[in-house]
Amino acid sequence: MSYLSHFFRDVYEGTRMATEEDLPGIRKLIYPLEESGVLVRRTDKELLEALYSFYVVERDGSVIACAALFPFPEDKSGEVAAIAVSEECRGRGLGDKLLDYIEKEALSLGLGRLFLLTTRTADWFVRRGFSECSIESIPEQRRKRINLSRGSKYYIKQLQPKHAGVPVNNFAGR
Ligand SMILES: CC(C)(COP(=O)(O)OP(=O)(O)OC[C@H]1O[C@@H](n2cnc3c(N)ncnc32)[C@H](O)[C@@H]1OP(=O)(O)O)[C@@H](O)C(=O)NCCC(=O)NCCS
Numbered sequence: 001m002s003y004l005s006h007f008f009r010d011v012y013e014g015t016r017m018a019t020e021e022d023l024p025g026i027r028k029l030i031y032p033l034e035e036s037g038v039l040v041r042r043t044d045k046e047l048l049e050a051l052y053s054f055y056v057v058e059r060d061g062s063v064i065a066c067a068a069l070f071p072f073p074e075d076k077s078g079e080v081a082a083i084a085v086s087e088e089c090r091g092r093g094l095g096d097k098l099l100d101y102i103e104k105e106a107l108s109l110g111l112g113r114l115f116l117l118t119t120r121t122a123d124w125f126v127r128r129g130f131s132e133c134s135i136e137s138i139p140e141q142r143r144k145r146i147n148l149s150r151g152s153k154y155y156i157k158q159l160q161p162k163h164a165g166v167p168v169n170n171f172a173g174r
Contacts, residue, residue: 114130117152
């Protein structure tokens, strides 16, 4: 087995909810993307407040990918945000698997669809089952906070319950 196939033999390995210790790693991952305008800028305080909605992939003690899932239970939907894979690890399906993991987590929380706002990564999400939608499809509570000047487009995906139950919902201890 090659080093790489060993490295990626279980792509869920190391995928878990974030803890405070992951804060520097997440910051390092998203900072350049905030600088280039791909991701919305978050202050350290905002990031800390959102931390328990983040999932990370950790390899050899480093955060190599992250994504956030913000649930809107009253709308039975959730927002995927800040998905990022470190540059050295891109193009190996890690983003794909992290999104898959988020979808399973969303289903385990009883959410029926995921939505997101993006300015530049639409094609990647469309290839993963998302379709463009109007702003009216975004939960009202979230709509009020949209920074319209970013000119984001909105995408939505209905989740298939066949995913339910896998992987483990590791909310224990939160
Ligand atoms: C988007 C991102 C998370 C994908 O992670 P990844 O691990 O490289 O993704 P995968 O390996 O599962 O998929 C790679 C495929 O997506 C394509 N892809 C990568 N970035 C893309 C983009 N911005 N738009 C469209 N396709 C993209 C690659 O060309 C590759 O295509 P291929 O399979 O035909 O070769 C990663 O490129 C990233 O961190 N980008 C910067 C942050 C970002 O744009 N986040 C989304 C904000 S809304």
